[in-house]
Amino acid sequence: MLASGGLAAAAIWPAGRVLAQASDNVVKIGVLDDMSGVFADQQGMGDVVAARMAIEDFGGRVLGAPVELVFGDLQNRPDVGMGIARRWYDQEKVDAIFGLGNSAVALAVQQLTREKDRINISVAAGTTELTGRGCTPNGVHWTYDNYALARGTVSAMVAEGKRRWYFITSDYAFGHSLEANGTEAVRKLGGEVLGSTRAPLNESDFSAHLLRAAQSGAQVVGLAVAGNDLINAVKQMGEFGLLRRGIQPAALLCLLTNVRAIGLQTAQGLIFTEAYYWDQNDETRAFATRFARLHGRPPTMFQASMWGAVTHYLKGVQAAGTDAAGAVMAKMRELPINDFMTRNGRIREDGRVIRDMYLMRAKRPADSRSEWDLLEVVQTIPGDQAFRPAGESECPALRR
Missing domain, CATH: 3.40.50.2300 (Response regulator)
Incomplete structure (x- = not known):
């Protein structure tokens, strides 16, 4: 089992004179x-x-x-x-x-x-x-957080007329939260959620999930998954022809390394929300x-x-x-x-x-100039618009 001991917990600087406050x-x-x-x-x-x-x-x-x-x-x-x-x-x-x-x-x-x-x-x-x-x-x-990711991405796609959604969700706390926030955003903007399916963490075969999504009549597959699961799901959407049929993936959590692993040929045009991009x-x-x-x-x-x-x-x-x-x-x-x-x-x-958060889009292969030149910033989402308003919070500290 890997833990701090197995990864060699490290003291970086030798101890010297210290103050009583520490x-x-x-x-x-x-x-x-x-x-x-x-x-x-x-x-x-x-x-x-x-x-x-x-x-x-x-x-x-x-x-x-x-x-x-x-x-x-x-x-x-x-x-x-x-x-x-x-x-x-x-x-x-x-x-x-x-x-x-x-x-x-x-x-x-x-x-x-x-x-x-x-x-x-x-x-x-x-x-x-x-x-x-x-x-x-x-x-x-x-x-x-999942509210900011869902709100930014869903708003952009619904504005393009993509109103019918189906969610594929990692079956643990992160995925459940992301699906819930995505569903809330879709419905608030007048869209419709046609269904969802739960996938175990570290899923390798998304075929059954994608088949259900395709049969639902959805325009968008909301991917409430992350890491290798996201990479596998998007690649398999391409392999199974969903992209050619006009069914668009919505990556509700996507990062630079994910786009590189998917490849721009498949990922091009993918919309998602992030807090940072290295080439801004x-x-x-x-x-x-x-x-x-x-x-x-x-x-x-x-x-x-x-x-x-x-x-x-x-x-x-x-x-x-x-x-x-x-x-x-x-x-x-x-x-x-x-x-x-x-x-x-x-x-x-x-x-x-x-x-602030940023709406990102994966570049077309022809527009990429180097190995990590993969994304472009489409829109800046101000912080006071990106996150759940304080008045809607369930935190006791904000409800006093």
Whole structure:
């Protein structure tokens, strides 16, 4: 079983003189993600690379104490993720856990984090429950959520007249949440959901699911799946002729690495919503160049936002003068988020980071100039429009 020990948890800087404000004479960060499964390509060691970059860019110390990094493989299993998180909190004195790239794991760890009075920052999980009924004072939902992904993509496709939808959904918390948010968006915009089918995580054969979708009369197959499952589903839509019949895939969570794996010949024209693309401007390109030197390719939105999440946490510790969770969270909410990826972002009281999102489209093969020149930004979706309004939240912190 791979966990933090199996992946060689690493202290990056030697201990030196520390200040009393840093508990245990160190500030310790954990990255808990899918390192070996269907999401490893878009999270995995790329997230660890980005976290290390953030720590190094911050100077390797905060409050005079060294910053240490550990990392582990949650294996997309809540029991495994919880076991690692509990050991980190109880035995290894980890102050904050980042990543949590599986919604079921993220929900469980967020409640444990509240119990242990530490901090968790969910970078790659999608479920809106993290800032809904499952919200906590110590949890931050950093990059995106399923409401923002569904709203951006569904709005664009319904505007093109694609009103009849069928969903293929990963059968766990992330997929259920994404389908629910997609269904809500379709119906609010006057569209119709003709049915859905549930696929197990790490599905290799989507033929039965696609046959049902094709028979439903849908114009759009909403793919509430991710990682390798998304790649397989889109490829098989092409192989089975659904694309030629005018049935369009809607990738409700798609990343740069997914498009490359699908190939532009099949993916061209695919519409989806993201929080970051490496080739947007000079700042995004500069970070991507640095990251690629270490990891061999540009970052996904998760890997890019890992840098921002770790940096903002360290700024919070610095501003608070302590690594105590309550004081750090107060400063993190107070400080604006400004970096190469985010402009004037903020952490809402429910833990939701409000930032701009982007409607993306996969390029035609003829328009791609290089291996990773795969996407174009179609539209910027302002943060106050991208995410669920505070007035609709089920989080007690916003309903007081």
